[in-house]
Structures are given as C-alpha cells and as structure tokens.
Amino acid sequence: MPDTPADFKAFRAMSAHLGQDPLRVQGPGGNTSIKQGGVLWIKASGTELAEAETREIFVAVDRAAALAEAQGLAGDGSCKATVIDKALTLRPSIETTFHAALDWAVVAHTHSVATLTHAITHEGRTAAKDKLAGLPAAFVPYAKPGLPLTQAIMARTTPATQVFVLENHGLIICAANVDATTTLMEEVEARLALPARPVVPDLPDTAPPEGFVWAAESWIARDPRAAALARAGSYYPDHVVFLGPALPLGDHDGQPPAILIEGTGIALRGRATASQRAMLRCLSDVLARLPADWTLEPIGAEAETALLDWDAEKYRQALAARS
Ligand SMILES: [Zn+2]
Structure with missing residues (x-):
C-alpha cells in the first residue's frame, strides 16, 4: 500500500462533508480523488462518500495505468487492473478514468441538486452558462458514465478548466489542493442555488398498496x-x-x-x-x-x-x- 497524500485527512473530511449532504451526493453517488506522485486515490465503487472518515473507502491506483485506460490505450476502462494492492477486493469507482485524465491534484464529482436542476433542462443550461461566467467552466453533453463520459470530458477540457457541468448528470470541480476545491465548489453552488418551492408534506390518508x-x-x-x-x-x-x-x-x-x-x-x-x-x-x-x-x-x-x-x-x- 503506498503512502497516503500529505493532506489526506482534509481530503477525507471534504469527501465526508459532501457525502453527508443530500443536496450534493445521494447514497453511493459521487466520487472524489487525490493524486500524489504516480498514485491516484479514488473512492471505491459501491462505497459512500458519507463514510469517508469512518471507513476505508479509497483505493490507490496507478495513475499512469488509469490514464492509459482513459485514453483507450489499455484495459477496458474499468481500471480494475490499475489497483496497486492486488490483495484488495474493492474496485475503483466506475468514473476513475476521468479522475486520472484531469490533471489536477484534487477532483470532486457530485450529483449536486442545484447543478442537476440546471443540467437537465435546456433553459437551465443556458442560465448556468451566464451564472458561471468568469469561472473556468465547460459544459459536457450527456454520455454514459465510464469511458464514454471520460472521452466527452476530455474533448471539452483545456488545461485551465476546473468546473465541469455534466449535462443530465452532475458537477466536477478540480483544483490544486483540498481547500481550493472546496472554495471553488462553494462558489459554483452559490451561483447555481435555486430556492425550493414549499411542498405539502402530507401523506395520503388511504392505505398504501400491500408491501x-x-x-x-x-x-x-x-x-x-x-x-x-x-x-x-x-x-x-x-x-x-x-x-x-x-x-x-x-x-x-x-x-x-x-x-x-x-x-x-x-x-x-x-x-x-x-x-x-x-x-x-x-x-x-x-x-x-x-x-x-x-x-x-x-x-x-x-x-x-x-x-x-x-x-x-x-x-x-x-x-x-x-x-
Ligand atoms: Zn456521477
């Protein structure tokens, strides 16, 4: 097992914080990663960011090998073969390839409700482009999570891009360290925030179907x-x-x-x-x-x-x- 990165504690805290907010991440959705040297630490598939500080949810992969999968030069895009500790039974996230491909130390991907609400509508995407003006943002058309999504991201990124609005999917924020990732993500969330209409929370007064x-x-x-x-x-x-x-x-x-x-x-x-x-x-x-x-x-x-x-x-x- 390789050494964990210097700011792994802060990275785990950021990950847990995102995972515990249902307006950012739901259940096992979303994933975060941190790179140090040739190693990429990425959330394991099926685990929950909410547990980032209480369980070992991150798996270390060989970044160069994962990048080769992202570029279609090796493997099948699952990055299963890139796990450094072969004794681990956890698999890296199905979205590992875009984490490897984005050349930033910290990458955080959420299914932000504010982003989703914009990204699933034509008018919302137009509004989001205005609201995010001045930020290094790119809009990525829908693609199936895994290699197709990674390739769609790679086709639209520049070395400066740090914010990705994934149409019909969610948000990616990249930065040089944990603090900068959190600061940029909060800026994007503040700009995209939408008020929730009050809804009537009453349950029906009839019996639900059996079961x-x-x-x-x-x-x-x-x-x-x-x-x-x-x-x-x-x-x-x-x-x-x-x-x-x-x-x-x-x-x-x-x-x-x-x-x-x-x-x-x-x-x-x-x-x-x-x-x-x-x-x-x-x-x-x-x-x-x-x-x-x-x-x-x-x-x-x-x-x-x-x-x-x-x-x-x-x-x-x-x-x-x-x-
Ligand atoms: Zn996702």
Missing part, C-alpha cells in the same frame, strides 16, 4: 406538473440505476422500489434500500427547485437501457443494496 409505505415525497404525485415529469422519463443516471426508468404507475415484474399513484402519493416498497430512498428524495429535491418555465430533457430509453444492462453498475447496485 408498500407512503413516501415522504408523495407531494410529487399530487402536483400535476411534477407527476407528469416523474412519469415521463429519467433525467440522470443514478435515478435509472436505483429506481429504474422514470417512475412507474403500477407494480410490475421488475419490482420497482417506488410507484407513482397519480393524484394520491408515491408508494415506496417496504424493503427499499437506503440508496433507493436517497434517489427518490433527489427527484423531489430537483422537482421542488425546477422553475415553472424550464423544460426537462430526459436521457431517453436508449441511455436507460445502456445503464441497466451494465455489469459494473449491477455490481455497484449489489454492493449498495447491502448497506
């Missing part, structure tokens, strides 16, 4: 616009990974964790995992911040299918389901 409970996010089903958007599509990858495409209007063979009962509430399967619950809250947090005149752009069925057929994602879901 389900009413979710705290039931307001979505009683708000005609929010309900229409929730059933119409999926807007970012982790929604699909943890809740399946969109929100179904009834139970089915796939045993969806959450069902939208229009006009009434959202039924949450009794055994829904913490990650599934976190993703339902994320949808509620996004829809409550969505300005009335912004038009949502779903990722589409092809992207949904690609996410659900993916072995690495199944592995991540399986790990997350145990927590």
Whole structure:
C-alpha cells in the first residue's frame, strides 16, 4: 500500500462533508480523488462518500495505468487492473478514468441538486452558462458514465478548466489542493442555488398498496406538473440505476422500489434500500427547485437501457443494496 497524500485527512473530511449532504451526493453517488506522485486515490465503487472518515473507502491506483485506460490505450476502462494492492477486493469507482485524465491534484464529482436542476433542462443550461461566467467552466453533453463520459470530458477540457457541468448528470470541480476545491465548489453552488418551492408534506390518508409505505415525497404525485415529469422519463443516471426508468404507475415484474399513484402519493416498497430512498428524495429535491418555465430533457430509453444492462453498475447496485 503506498503512502497516503500529505493532506489526506482534509481530503477525507471534504469527501465526508459532501457525502453527508443530500443536496450534493445521494447514497453511493459521487466520487472524489487525490493524486500524489504516480498514485491516484479514488473512492471505491459501491462505497459512500458519507463514510469517508469512518471507513476505508479509497483505493490507490496507478495513475499512469488509469490514464492509459482513459485514453483507450489499455484495459477496458474499468481500471480494475490499475489497483496497486492486488490483495484488495474493492474496485475503483466506475468514473476513475476521468479522475486520472484531469490533471489536477484534487477532483470532486457530485450529483449536486442545484447543478442537476440546471443540467437537465435546456433553459437551465443556458442560465448556468451566464451564472458561471468568469469561472473556468465547460459544459459536457450527456454520455454514459465510464469511458464514454471520460472521452466527452476530455474533448471539452483545456488545461485551465476546473468546473465541469455534466449535462443530465452532475458537477466536477478540480483544483490544486483540498481547500481550493472546496472554495471553488462553494462558489459554483452559490451561483447555481435555486430556492425550493414549499411542498405539502402530507401523506395520503388511504392505505398504501400491500408491501408498500407512503413516501415522504408523495407531494410529487399530487402536483400535476411534477407527476407528469416523474412519469415521463429519467433525467440522470443514478435515478435509472436505483429506481429504474422514470417512475412507474403500477407494480410490475421488475419490482420497482417506488410507484407513482397519480393524484394520491408515491408508494415506496417496504424493503427499499437506503440508496433507493436517497434517489427518490433527489427527484423531489430537483422537482421542488425546477422553475415553472424550464423544460426537462430526459436521457431517453436508449441511455436507460445502456445503464441497466451494465455489469459494473449491477455490481455497484449489489454492493449498495447491502448497506
Ligand atoms: Zn456521477
């Protein structure tokens, strides 16, 4: 095991802080990394940033080897073979390649609700470009997490780029050290902040379907616009990974964790995992911040299918389901 970086303690504290804020990271989403010498420390797949100070969630990989995977010169983009300690059973994050490719000491990737709300709508992306004016920011079109996303990022980065708005996905901040990463991220969050509309938190007074409970996010089903958007599509990858495409209007063979009962509430399967619950809250947090005149752009069925057929994602879901 290589030596940990000099500011690893501050890095872990930053990571935990991001992971514990549901407006930045939901469940096992998001990932952070820090480079020192030829070693890249990256969050392991399926672990949670929230636990960055209480568990060993980071795995050391050979940065040059991970960079070669990012450039398509070696491996399959999973970076499994780049782990330095071969005895470790943890796999590096499925997003390791972009961490290796970005030439900054610290890289922090979140599924920021404020960023997501901008990045899933045409009007929001235009607004975000104005709000982030003067910052070294780039906008990256949607691509499947893993090598396709890394390649889309690489096509739009310059040596100066430190802020990436990932359309229909989230935010990446890069900087020379932990403090500078936090400062820049807070600046971006402040500029993109959107007020949450007050929602009526009442639960339906009817009994939920058998095996389900009413979710705290039931307001979505009683708000005609929010309900229409929730059933119409999926807007970012982790929604699909943890809740399946969109929100179904009834139970089915796939045993969806959450069902939208229009006009009434959202039924949450009794055994829904913490990650599934976190993703339902994320949808509620996004829809409550969505300005009335912004038009949502779903990722589409092809992207949904690609996410659900993916072995690495199944592995991540399986790990997350145990927590
Ligand atoms: Zn992500």
